[in-house]
Amino acid sequence: MxxxxxxxxxxxxxxxxxxxxxxxxxxxxxxxxxxxxxxxxxxxxxxxxxxxxxxxxxxxxxxxxxTEDNSFISNTMIRAYTNSILPIKAIYIYNDMQRVDCGSDHFTYNFVLKACARASRGVEEGGESDGYGVASKGAEVHGRVLKLGFERDGYIQNSLVYMYSQCGFVGLARRVFNEMTERSIASWNIMIMAYDKINDFESADGLLEMMPQKNVVSWNTLISRHIRLSKIEAARKVFREMPERDAVSWNSMIAGYVQLKDYAGALALFGEMQIAQVEATEVTLISVLGACAETGAFEMGRKIHESLKGNNYRIEGYLGNALVDMYAKCGNLSLAWEVFNELKMKPASCWNAMIMGLAVHGHCAEALKLFADMELRFDEIRPNRVTFIGVLIACSHQGLVEEARQYFKRMITEYKIMPDIKHYGCMVDLLSRGGLLYEACQMIKTMPLPPTAFLWRTLLGACRVQGNAELAEESFKQLAKLEAPTDGDYVLLSNIYAQSERWDNVEGVRNDMKRIGIPKKFGSSNTEIG
Incomplete structure (x- = not known):
């Protein structure tokens, strides 16, 4: 040719x-x-x-x-995976480059150090990272950087500071920072964010004062700090007063509202962002779709999806997850399936969103079938603790007691995942629904975690269905040790006594409510107009 x-x-x-x-x-x-x-x-x-x-x-x-010896192509893939939902794969490609002695350059080390930083935060496949293992890889890369004479490269130095700080070694990050002959604004910002991450605000503010020049990233760091501390008004004040804003400024504020579960505030701020004609980024859309999912704002979520498709935008990674989660939580499982099936790369969080959506909306057999499909891909993807919550919810809604026992056991023995309070909550709910009240009670008493009022309240509600006044009494007493019972708890216990025709006890509960000053709330319902 x-x-x-x-x-x-x-x-x-x-x-x-x-x-x-x-x-x-x-x-x-x-x-x-x-x-x-x-x-x-x-x-x-x-x-x-x-x-x-x-x-x-x-x-x-x-x-x-x-072939494996093209450094430009390998660097391209490392860079892409570093910025993706699977940064751990960037490290795998780097390892292959070293194995075949492919010509690594300063781009390689800059990208792979960032990959180590992101992988240490547990954002890789499965959601559970070996932070120390990734830090060890980062230190190994640092050694190669020194050996090859790249230690004076400003971008690599910044990536080293970022890597060590994200892996939890802020002292090493500061050492690299101190050894830099020239520090860019980015260098200062990375180090300030490192101290912010460990709540060492005194050191962070000290650097901020010493910083020769501040930029929008510096102010964004302050916004992120206030949001992490749940001080949304302080964050809003910085946001309003900062000399300039970028998309990250808006993203941080929107994500802050979502974090504090003020979803209406997040959507309102997104509207302001559009009026200000600031182009939404993928991060913006992920936060907004999260708010749509929690508020049931299906139409807004669907319009965002249609806009992305109309612009031929690549829907993968976190954005794909957000769409699946939004559609599933809004109850449109057909569109959730559509997005799920179109995604070429599905991390555990994406499978979890689909399994959970199916389980919550009563498609239990499909949820368990999807989990089985996930297990067949064990070499690529690993179920995590969130996965098993979805599986147990599916079993609970279907009344599959024995199957749930087996999944619960396998979670511990095969996947080495120790159950948390949510898993025990699913099992107590399942056993209670199945009428196995004493087994549910025994699980609450013998589990290795402190019981919560929610678990005893779940059992109390099941006693109403099964008409078990004795166990209801015990559940109510245990609940009362953990928190003050609500009017609903008293009414529930009173109804259980009434169901058993224990009228003296009914009168006793009502007298207790009067003595403590707990009124019975009237029932009500809400209707959305327009």
């Missing part, structure tokens, strides 16, 4: 704007016999991996067809 053909094709590859165009380009270069040309393949993979209109899964498929 003459060189002119290659020079004609490369500019076209650099102007790709959709996966459809990429697939057409693949067909063209394959027909021309240029598909394996390093420059051609690099352009195809770069678009697919890095463009918001590409597909990281498709890039991975192309990458697997290449």
């Amino acid at each position: 003459p060189g002119a053909t290659l020079s004609h094709i490369i500019p076209k590859l650099q102007r790709l704007s959709s996966m459809k165009e990429l697939e057409q380009a693949q067909a063209l270069v394959t027909k021309a016999g240029l598909y394996t040309h390093p420059c051609v393949l690099a352009n195809l993979i770069a678009f697919s991996a890095l463009s918001s209109f590409g597909s990281l899964a498709h890039a991975q498929a192309m990458f697997e067809e290449t």
